[in-house]
Amino acid sequence: MQSQKVNQEKVPKALLNPEVQRQIKKQKTYKPIFLVTLTIIQIVIMIAELGINWIKMGTPIDFNLENFNIMVGPSTSVLIHFGARWVPCMRTGFENKNIGCLDGVNPYKNITIDNKPVEICRLSDMCGMGLVDGEVPNQWWRFITPIFLHAGLVHIITNLFFQVRVGFQMERDFGSLRIFLIYFICGISGFMFGADYSIQTPSVGCSGSLYGLIACLLLDLILNWKLLIKPVRELMKMLMVVVISLGVGLLPFVDNFAHVGGFVTGLIAGLILLPSIKFNMKDRIIKKTVTILCIPLLVIVFAYLIISFYKSDSIKCEWCKYVNCLPINGWCDDMIL
DSSP: OHHHHHHHHHSOGGGGOHHHHHHHHHOOOOOOHHHHHHHHHHHHHHHHHHHHHHHHHSSSSOOOGGGOOTTSOOOHHHHHHHTOBOGGGTSSSSTTSOEEOOTTSOOSEEEEETTEEEEEEOHHHHHOTTOOTTSOOOOGGGGTGGGGOOSSHHHHHHHHHHIIIIIHHHHHHHOHHHHHHHHHHHHHHHHHHHHTTOSSOOBOOSHHHHHHHHHHHHHHHHHTGGGOSSHHHHHHHHHHHHHHHHHHTTSTTOOHHHHHHHHHHHHHHHHHHOOOOOOSHHHHHHHHHHHHHHHHHHHHHHHHHHHHHHHSSOOOOTTGGGGTOOSSTTTTTTSOO
16 A cells, blocks of 8 residues: 555656546557668668778778778768768859869869879769769758768767667657658758858768757657656756767767757757647647747748858858867868868
8 A cells, every 4th residue: 555655656746637648548659660761771871882982992991091981981982972961062162163082083183282282073073963064063952861871880870779769769659750750850951050060071960860859859858847757867868868969979970060950950840740748728729839830930940041051151150160070180170160
């Protein structure tokens, strides 16, 4: 009897509300079809990246000592050819500039800079994906394709660990359509946000999407705070994941700006798409109103990101690059100042 009493005391009072119990019973459990399929595709593409690098460089891993891929993966040129977000391939202003060659791309001429020979490549050769020499680059799909790519084994293992461990359960709880929309909205907006700060730095990975899922988890935690036995502990665990992910974002090819963009968009998209328990009529009205207001807000955010990217030069910010890289091994050299 005493044990039963203790257990009842631990149960949040909100769970005893008959209306809340009715809503919980109506919730469905879904199969994680979307994320299972996407995870398989991402693994297959990672294998293809390593295979192409092997064909071009004679090894699946980029072991170039001057520009070693710390993620244990292919060369930069392979990532760009596979569809990494690389701004020179995406908007005007770069078609007539000399582009320094990357490993795996054959130069078409040599020039001398500071008495040192430098190999120059055509932008069309660097970008690939159908770009014609002299054509104004407009490969807008590079806001989408990087979601399927990863910079190396370390990168994909880190991302897919979270995607499988947390994302699959989220899809079971919220459904494939909701997770599909949130995943791509956050991934695309994340790459759009980071593009204004990272010009010469290619970026790949589904981190922006995963940060959107983290934002949704945080949102779900806050909206259902009354239903949890130990909400503070869950909040601390979530913040720890955020901090670790931001640390990984300081490494090459990973974009912390995409993390931030994905997280912010995830909060907005989550308020629109995620189902939530309504505790009373007032709570229902408030949540419905917030959902309605967030729809135009999401449209405004996307409109701003598109206009900001295409209208002119990138945003000037002297310290912003250190949000995205560590000042070692020349990692920050190509970041915008």
